[in-house]
Amino acid sequence: MTTATALDTLGRLESEAIHIFREVAGEFDRPVILFSGGKDSTLLLHLAVKAFWPAPVPFPLLHVDTGHNFEEVIEFRDKVVAQHGLRLEVAKVQDYIDDGRLAERPDGTRNPLQTVPLLDAITNHKFDAVFGGGRRDEERARAKERIFSLRNAFGQWEPRRQRPELWNLYNGRHRPGEHVRVFPLSNWTELDVWHYIAREGIELPSIYYAHRREVYLRDGMWLAEGPWGGPRDGEEKVEKTVRYRTVGDGSCTGAVESDAADISAVIAEVAASRLTERGATRADDRLSEAAMEDRKREGYF
Amino acid sequence: MSDLLRLATAGSVDDGKSTLVGRLLYDTKSVLADTLDAVHRASADRGLTTPDLSLLVDGLRSEREQGITIDVAYRYFATPKRSFVLADTPGHVQYTRNTVTGASTAQLGVLLVDARKGVIEQTRRHAAVLALLGVPRLVLAVNKIDLVDFDEVTFSRIAKEFTAHATALGYAEDAVVEIPVSALAGDNVVERSTRTPWYDGPTLLEHLESVPVDADAHDAPFRFPVQYVIRPRTPEHPDYRGYAGQVAAGTVRVGDEIAVLPAGLRSAVTGIDTADGPLQEAAAGQSVTLLLAHDLDISRGDLIATAAQPPTVTDEFEATVCWLSEKALTPGARVLVKHGTRTVQAIVTELRTRFDEQKLASTEAPDSLSLNEIGQVAVRTAEPIPVDDYTKDRRTGAFLVIDAADGSTLAAGLVGAPLPEVDGVDSCTEGGDAALPDTHALVSPGP
Numbered sequence: 001m002t003t004a005t006a007l008d009t010l011g012r013l014e015s016e017a018i019h020i021f022r023e024v025a026g027e028f029d030r031p032v033i034l035f036s037g038g039k040d041s042t043l044l045l046h047l048a049v050k051a052f053w054p055a056p057v058p059f060p061l062l063h064v065d066t067g068h069n070f071e072e073v074i075e076f077r078d079k080v081v082a083q084h085g086l087r088l089e090v091a092k093v094q095d096y097i098d099d100g101r102l103a104e105r106p107d108g109t110r111n112p113l114q115t116v117p118l119l120d121a122i123t124n125h126k127f128d129a130v131f132g133g134g135r136r137d138e139e140r141a142r143a144k145e146r147i148f149s150l151r152n153a154f155g156q157w158e159p160r161r162q163r164p165e166l167w168n169l170y171n172g173r174h175r176p177g178e179h180v181r182v183f184p185l186s187n188w189t190e191l192d193v194w195h196y197i198a199r200e201g202i203e204l205p206s207i208y209y210a211h212r213r214e215v216y217l218r219d220g221m222w223l224a225e226g227p228w229g230g231p232r233d234g235e236e237k238v239e240k241t242v243r244y245r246t247v248g249d250g251s252c253t254g255a256v257e258s259d260a261a262d263i264s265a266v267i268a269e270v271a272a273s274r275l276t277e278r279g280a281t282r283a284d285d286r287l288s289e290a291a292m293e294d295r296k297r298e299g300y301f
Numbered sequence: 302m303s304d305l306l307r308l309a310t311a312g313s314v315d316d317g318k319s320t321l322v323g324r325l326l327y328d329t330k331s332v333l334a335d336t337l338d339a340v341h342r343a344s345a346d347r348g349l350t351t352p353d354l355s356l357l358v359d360g361l362r363s364e365r366e367q368g369i370t371i372d373v374a375y376r377y378f379a380t381p382k383r384s385f386v387l388a389d390t391p392g393h394v395q396y397t398r399n400t401v402t403g404a405s406t407a408q409l410g411v412l413l414v415d416a417r418k419g420v421i422e423q424t425r426r427h428a429a430v431l432a433l434l435g436v437p438r439l440v441l442a443v444n445k446i447d448l449v450d451f452d453e454v455t456f457s458r459i460a461k462e463f464t465a466h467a468t469a470l471g472y473a474e475d476a477v478v479e480i481p482v483s484a485l486a487g488d489n490v491v492e493r494s495t496r497t498p499w500y501d502g503p504t505l506l507e508h509l510e511s512v513p514v515d516a517d518a519h520d521a522p523f524r525f526p527v528q529y530v531i532r533p534r535t536p537e538h539p540d541y542r543g544y545a546g547q548v549a550a551g552t553v554r555v556g557d558e559i560a561v562l563p564a565g566l567r568s569a570v571t572g573i574d575t576a577d578g579p580l581q582e583a584a585a586g587q588s589v590t591l592l593l594a595h596d597l598d599i600s601r602g603d604l605i606a607t608a609a610q611p612p613t614v615t616d617e618f619e620a621t622v623c624w625l626s627e628k629a630l631t632p633g634a635r636v637l638v639k640h641g642t643r644t645v646q647a648i649v650t651e652l653r654t655r656f657d658e659q660k661l662a663s664t665e666a667p668d669s670l671s672l673n674e675i676g677q678v679a680v681r682t683a684e685p686i687p688v689d690d691y692t693k694d695r696r697t698g699a700f701l702v703i704d705a706a707d708g709s710t711l712a713a714g715l716v717g718a719p720l721p722e723v724d725g726v727d728s729c730t731e732g733g734d735a736a737l738p739d740t741h742a743l744v745s746p747g748p
Contacts, residue, residue, distance in 0.1 A: 009304050011587075
């Protein structure tokens with residue numbers, strides 16, 4: 001018998017994510033959702049709201065702020081937090097640089113610097129489950145990630161010691177000081193994310209859609225000028241119609257040339273794209289063949 | 302037809318499994334240009350003249366260095382006809398552990414053999430594990446067919462042998478398909494080969510796109526493990542009390558009589574809520590919130606089930622375990638059992654048989670079960686739990702065995718004795734139905 005309630009792919013992905021949120025709410029004492037205002041974390045929060053409706057989301061949010069932000073994204077972040085009446089903790093990389101606990105890297109990128117403030121926030125707030133928006137289709141080290149990913153007291157991912165993940169029975173047991181990273185979007189692809197955002201009418205920061213912006217070309221990526229710096233000698237600023245496929249640290253997140261000004265145009269563009277979103281727009285993943293794996297081992301998202 | 306197929310691949314070392322998966326991704330244009338550039342660069346670094354497609358799949362540094370796959374990796378690809386979630390399970394060290402993990406959620410298993418070697422012991426073992434975990438359908442990809450000169454007789458011999466093995470494991474003949482392929486050259490993976498004119502079956506991708514997907518168990522008796530109690534206590538919802546969970550099996554409708562287990566309480570469903578509005582019914586796979594007629598003491602860990610066909614509630618049951626830990630199991634072991642949303646203390650009171658992976662035979666009353674071994678055990682739990690036989694319900698018949706001390710997952714557990722007989726070896730002494738002993742049933746909240 002086929003019932004009218006048979007789920008389509010997006011319905012299955014949504015149901016799986018809601019199930020994961022509820023498992024964590026039932027088994028952990030102090031979960032937190034990593035929330036930057038970017039599309040994956042906005043989607044994450046949307047799913048959390050659905051999981052606990054009509055009750056409020058029973059977790060606070062945590063933003064690890066590199067200080068290299070896009071204004072539109074921070075405004076959007078604060079608006080969404082207020083709209084849902086949630087508590088937002090912000091761990092600032094800038095504070096660590098100011099007091100010398102971290103040093104600015106020669107290349108100016110701060111994405112790798114997020115790890116220490118993240119781990120400190122987890123320790124200080126005694127967070128035991130940390131929701132992230134990571135997806136397995138993003139990168140091949142992520143393809144090996146579990147939905148419940150145990151991290152040791154140093155926040156490290158140890159690929160050889162991962163627990164087998166069977167059926168949908170998640171084992172979140174951990175020792176004091178350890179925590180579990182939880183990835184409800186593990187099985188989503190970039191296109192699934194966009195189709196779902198369209199279906200649910202989820203609002204995103206404006207920079208995900210085509211707009212005019214002054215950018216300069218570096219290593220094949222269109223970077224924007226900001227507090228993190230601007231064009232070097234020989235790099236010329238030009239105004240272009242661009243949008244962002246990912247939003248991270250401003251110094252290493254590139255824009256793509258695009259006319260996709262609304263969601264259906266974005267979906268068409270993503271479907272036709274010959275580049276992965278990270279490959280197209282993230283300088284930090286180009287550092288080496290195992291850049292993501294190495295950062296994850298250090299405790300990165 | 303469902304638009305999503307979950308599949309797991311398994312094969313032994315050097316069968317070319319990563320290459321096959323890489324080929325599937327490459328030929329379905331699921332690999333984007335920058336990823337491909339990286340593979341071209343890495344292949345050239347290794348002195349190869351053609352791109353090594355296995356590099357698309359082997360994600361960890363040590364895997365690429367050793368040229369092997371260590372851990373289960375999940376791959377996503379789509380064609381206009383279907384989306385696919387592929388669990389790529391490595392075939393050498395800890396193969397059972399990985400195959401069990403990949404198979405636990407798969408609707409189809411793809412096994413690989415080398416056409417020069419045919420069906421080998423490991424193929425049989427993998428097929429047995431897939432059968433045990435209840436994977437409904439199998440494909441045998443007879444790889445490296447180019448290395449046997451595309452010989453039809455060789456292929457037919459392998460296909461016949463595999464079908465015989467799979468049917469012995471309980472598969473219907475139409476649930477098993479063999480396909481001659483060359484992952485390296487691409488024959489019959491996505492593109493039809495001109496070099497196997499004698500083969501008129503589907504290519505691997507054609508088969509994946511058209512194979513019937515066994516629907517969720519909508520017709521099975523309703524099962525709903527309670528994950529979380531939703532109590533907003535807000536001005537708009539001062540008295541709301543809903544039970545949040547995902548329907549594990551069957552269908553529930555407003556008005557249905559239900560039992561809450563293990564307590565055996567009875568009530569009726571007065572509402573099925575979602576953030577998108579109320580529903581009249583919900584079926585297996587859906588995450589919803591149930592409202593009940595009575596104010597009952599229900600919390601996480603309870604199971605809401607149809608009152609007409611409730612599961613057995615027992616504190617002693619027989620189970621098959623796939624042992625996944627380096628710490629061996631011995632009789633009397635104290636463990637935790639995670640079943641549905643409930644975790645209880647338990648003792649493995651008895652080891653009844655051990656299915657020997659190497660010999661495909663079983664031993665009675667073994668002293669221990671080690672990593673990658675499969676056996677039948679008797680379990681006693683500190684409190685009764687509502688269980689179904691795994692062969693009847695993959696969701697409510699499954700459990701984890703967890704180490705109480707360090708929290709690690711020790712085993713995949715299957716209620717009952719679903720291990721099939723292999724090659725005439727008497728691997729399970731219990732009958733096929735492996736009934737839960739009635740004498741241990743504590744509560745049977747039937748009509």
